[in-house]
Amino acid sequence: MKAVETFELVLLLLSAVVALHALADKLRFPPSAALLVGGGALAFIPGLPPFTLDPELALVLFLPPLLFEGAYYTAFGRFRAHLPGIISLAVGAVIFTTCLVAVAVKWLVPDLPWAACFALGAIVSPPDAVSARAVLQGIRLPRRLQALLEGESLLNDATGLVLFRFAVAATLSGTFHLGEAIGSFALLALGGAVVGVVVGRLSVFLLTKIEDRTLFVTTSTLICWAAYLAGEALHVSGVIATVASGLVVGWYQHVVMPARVRIQGTGFWRTMIFSLEALVFILIGFSLRSVVDRAGGIAEVTATMAVPVLGVLAAMTFARVVWVFGSDALLHAARRLGVRRARPLGASQAGVLAWTGMRGVVTLAVALTLPAAMPGRDLMLITAFAAILMTVIVQGGSLGWLIGRLRPVDGDPPPRMSLPETEAAIAKAKLRAVEAHAYDADGQLIHPQLLEQQRARARASEKYARDADGFMDGIQSHFEVLLLAIAEGRRELIRLHRAGKIEDEVLHDLERDLDLEEVSITFQRGEQLDLR
Structure with missing residues (x-):
């Protein structure tokens, strides 16, 4: 694709973003689902040039600012208070989903190696921060549930990426060492946190020395990519580094950021985040054509992959339901045994939490990084796209209705001051x-x-x-x-x-x-x- 054609395509997609978002608002339909479906429809319009979403570019372009912005506005007190529950979802639920999906895939596709089955499980296991933010906009949730969902979406990408890399390496090399995997995961997570805190503190110090408002806003915008790229360059988790830097800058911005800069920066960030989130979904939909063509066309996909894809989606959904309600049952049991710190969610909040978990850009970008020699690569690509479609459209589209029916009650103690x-x-x-x-x-x-x-x-x-x-x-x-x-x-x-x-x-x-x-x-x- 020539440079001019690329620019024209970008203009077309931006115009489609505006039209689809306005239509979704008018029809009271989730904008993320409308953009996803609209992008998929645009991809098959005759005459449009083929489009391939570069996975590495997608991760480094979209993920850092969206994660940073989410961490920047995260309620840090609730994040810290509910950290055990967040880790349970971001680590435990992702690993459990990966394992359950791997078993389902091995049963449905016996010829696929176990390591490849685990790679597919790792691709579809982590819910996406972008999808969660897009779907939850305008939906009021209890404070604890909001903290769990926001915290999970910020941290679970790191777990999924680590599992995916180990599964791919095991598939291609034929060897896997559990102890090495656990040690590497701990190193990646802790190293990413340290890098993020260091970048965040250095950024805060630098911002205190900048007086020009435009330079201030520009510098604050670069922090997310600085943290992510620093983490990746040091071979630790760039995702966790970005989140940690966002939490640090978000904590200190009330002190170091002048009022006029905050107003100017807020307007700029809102516009940038809206554009990035919208482009993520429409680009995912727009990449459907290349994914289907790579797999042999719609007829071939339907004939050979429908059953395993549906099996993976069922296992993925079932795993989250089992993990959420199983964890809540353990909290109920601990509470009955006298553990005061154990606070179960209850059926209503657990039901909402179990039905969330929308997949997005990370799932597709990770799938697109699969090496050509990977067994079952086409199946993994189609399954990744199906997981995004199902979770964003079906789960995201029905989440508001489900909350209205379950009416989850905020069980957190009231704040000390109103x-x-x-x-x-x-x-x-x-x-x-x-x-x-x-x-x-x-x-x-x-x-x-x-x-x-x-x-x-x-x-x-x-x-x-x-x-x-x-x-x-x-x-x-x-x-x-x-x-x-x-x-x-x-x-x-x-x-x-x-x-x-x-x-x-x-x-x-x-x-x-x-x-x-x-x-x-x-x-x-x-x-x-x-x-x-």
Whole structure:
């Protein structure tokens, strides 16, 4: 394909993204499923040039920013609190699914070597972070369930990739050492975490030295690829390195990122993530044609692969159901034995968790990296694509309906402070700052209206649990004191979050309000906010 044709194809796909996304919103259909189906339909339009999704490029282009953005906004407190459950899903469920799928494939295709069966299991076993985010948009879940799904989607790709690499190596070499595999997995995971933390801390330090907003946003965008490529270059998990760096930068961004940069960066990241997520699904669908052609055409695929593909999909779904409900049964048993830390999900939450697990770009990209000499390669490619289609369209499309029927209840204990209580605490912190600067050196009150306004806001926050809005006209020092008050409120908000008294949603919501207040004052002072 010539360069101009490639560019024209990209423009066509972007136009299709806009049209399909708008149609999905109008029909209240999951956009990810619409893009996947639409991309598959476009692939078979006569006259369009053939398209092959380069697997290595797909992983390095799409995975780092999408994983980083997910980790950046992850509720770290809940992530840490539910880490055992997240590891159970990201490691235990992936390994269990790999083994169960391998047994099913060996039974359905006896001539396929065991190592190749495990390779196919590793391809379809890890749910995808991109698919999970796309399907869960707009769906409200209990906090624990949200933390489990987000954490699982961030970490399980590393497990699947490691299992896949060992299975492929065992297939081609004919040897496999369990102890070596376990040791390598531990090294990859721990090494990736260390690399990610180091890259994240270095990035935070570097960001504190950058004053230009455009350079700040550009530098923050490069962090995800820096972490991923550093991890891969050091032969550890680039996935875990990216997630770890995202968690670190997300934790410190409230301190090192100025308000105007945060607003500008948020707008840029939202646009970039939307474009990448949409392109992922439409490119997966668009690559269907090359996958089917490689396997011999639709008729050949249907005649020779339908039964094993359906068997793999059934085993994959059954494995997740068994793991989720089996783990919850163990938690119930531990609870009855007096283990207070054991908190079962319950049937409703377990049912929702068991039905999630959408596959996406990682599954297809990993399948496309299969060497030509791999036994059953065509079957693996078709199965990977079928797994994506089934999970995104069937499971993702019915997830909202299932949640409505099961009505999972949030069983997590309530936060120590609510949103209205946090607003009142910030109003008090701002009032303290105003009181400290409302008098001159002689003790004379120089900002009586400002002081009364802040007192009124503090009283209103306590009484009505809402923040007073608007600013009074005044002299330059009036705005300076207001900015000092916002800074004090921001410090109080971060202190409450660091003390574990409020949750991340409250932090982000109120930080956005403080950012908007600061930008509003900056505009009033005549300093235009240049977003170019």
